[in-house]
Amino acid sequence: MTGMIVLESLQKVKPAQSIGLVETRYFTFASFPDELILDSGEKLGPITLAYETYGRINAERSNAILILHALSGDAHVAGFHIGDEKPGWWDEMIGPGKAFDTDKYYVICSNVLGGCKGSTGPSSINPATNRPYGLDFPTITIKDMVKAQKYLIDNLGIEKLLCVVGGSMGGMQALQWAASYPEMVRSVIPIATTLKHSSQQIAFNEVGRQAIMADPDWNGGNYYSGVPPSKGLAVARMIGHITYMSDTSMSEKFGRRIKDGKIQSRFGAEFEVERYLHYHGDNFVKRFDANSYLYITKALDYFDLSNGKTLFEVFKGIRAKFLIMAFKSDWLYPTYQSKEILKICKQAEIEATYCEINSTYGHDAFLLEIEEETHLVKHFLKRVFNGYAVKI
């Protein structure tokens, strides 16, 4: 009896582990003349998607989860690449014993179409010219990103995804998956996201784009053989960073502290918050392509799941279960936008749960509120997975 209790409590405290070393793989499709027809009517091909997978597909091929990344994310969502000190961007959520438990589930994440982390985007070579696309890259939408991901999922031999999940732009892709391919999606976890971009959301993105295009090094998007528009991209990233935090989290983190306690040079970074923004702005330009920033933010701004129909028409065909999460202090994707997702689910008689997490981290909370998210996701996935026998 005592032994059993010890065993049970040991199991409970068994620490979640790192998934360890992982590798990015590449899948290429839609080669000429079978190019992908995009939302805009333009064609694109061949298309390569960078992706990673963790865990194993089960015999029924019923345990696949697709993680969708946000604006600046990539396919490397968990584990370590050889030589890396830091793990993937949502490592705390993915691995043995974690929310997305790789002992149970097969987890997939791919870099979006238009990105710059291995998937085809404006910095890729245009086969028609043998030079980087630049602005010859076609306009892409969230729907196009999802369409490209479907080729990958098909190629992996998966007919139904147990779950599509993502925060921010990842949440929009998750919603689009359920709308575009309802027969392939058993559950959706849209986090800190929206059914459509609002004026304010468009406005913040547009200012970021203007900052990039105001940089003479941008050169009409044609900078791959020269100097990239680092200053403009850094400004865009700094704007983004402010919107990802909350007034409270900034005050708690920085207050009005001045570096070394005294006023420095004219217009140098004095306040700690300024140094933080500079640091993250400067780092971003080392790892991100300015044209990808333009294309992807535009995809965000175009996003409107209703897409000419009524929302009810879009949702009435969906049979997936929803776990909708939002964060109280998130003013970039305010909670009312997540409540709108809940509302249309209810109207369409979709089983949906809405969880508002009382975080002060602002929009960044979706990357930081691991404990709350783990609790909610674990429970939700278990329920969906165990109900798999029920035909959708």
Added chain:
Amino acid sequence: MTGMIVLESLQKVKPAQSIGLVETRYFTFASFPDELILDSGEKLGPITLAYETYGRINAERSNAILILHALSGDAHVAGFHIGDEKPGWWDEMIGPGKAFDTDKYYVICSNVLGGCKGSTGPSSINPATNRPYGLDFPTITIKDMVKAQKYLIDNLGIEKLLCVVGGSMGGMQALQWAASYPEMVRSVIPIATTLKHSSQQIAFNEVGRQAIMADPDWNGGNYYSGVPPSKGLAVARMIGHITYMSDTSMSEKFGRRIKDGKIQSRFGAEFEVERYLHYHGDNFVKRFDANSYLYITKALDYFDLSNGKTLFEVFKGIRAKFLIMAFKSDWLYPTYQSKEILKICKQAEIEATYCEINSTYGHDAFLLEIEEETHLVKHFLKRVFNGYAVKI
């Protein structure tokens, strides 16, 4: 009897009138060697302040009201300059029968030190070099702006101001007036403002500054004989504009409407909100100096009324009455910051009223919620003015 009623109702509906044609005047002081010693310890002189006055000073010199402007404002707060189609920036509040009734009060407004609308600022000629100051202009603070204004008020022969009033940065100056010269201030109306700039407020300003300084035309602040950094300044203004509106007011004004209903060229302005931001950004660069933007936003960021003391020490000497106004949807200067002003007033036993106006206009509300403001200001000023006999 009937005649009297008609007369009374006629008086009630008597429309508030425009103050008509007005002129900007200039006051110069602090000539070498009697330069003004600034907060930073640096010296500056001669200093010119552009200012306007409306109404007449009364025999007791007890009816003077000083209006303080916000970041991009100027001395021209009401009436028309010859040839102008648009009146001053707060015309609806100032004039015969209006909130600041020029039939009763003598209204003064001056362009801030560091500005570019007639007062000495970085675009002024440095007498030491005979060229524009540029970055040789010294660091200025809100306290310095107020110190310079005091020379003007002294010169106008006014010993006590009936009221100091302003929104946003104007509110900070109003608070600083009460703190720096308590014996000269009978009442304070701080609107949509704060006792100190928060991390988030600093962050937004810093991104604006970075956008300006990233523009190669900025050239270290030395652009007066060449091309000004218009693109950088426009980006800074666009960031500002987003923070002045609310999510709600943007959605109501623009929604997701696209110009001509169809997607235009790559990364051109398509959404109405984008066109609005471009329009206002482009207009701003025609009327504002980029270096002034740097210096004034830095003055905002340095602003902390406590200035090394406790707030109680600062407020205990103040005898003015306070009317504090804030707006529910203002997320740039959130209502909690105005409540902090109320709190310290109460602790220091200062007579203070706090009014939270239920507006959806965001920070811009201080320029737009004329009816509510008029009601509150009229009543408050009447009470302060009529109590003038009481020695402060």
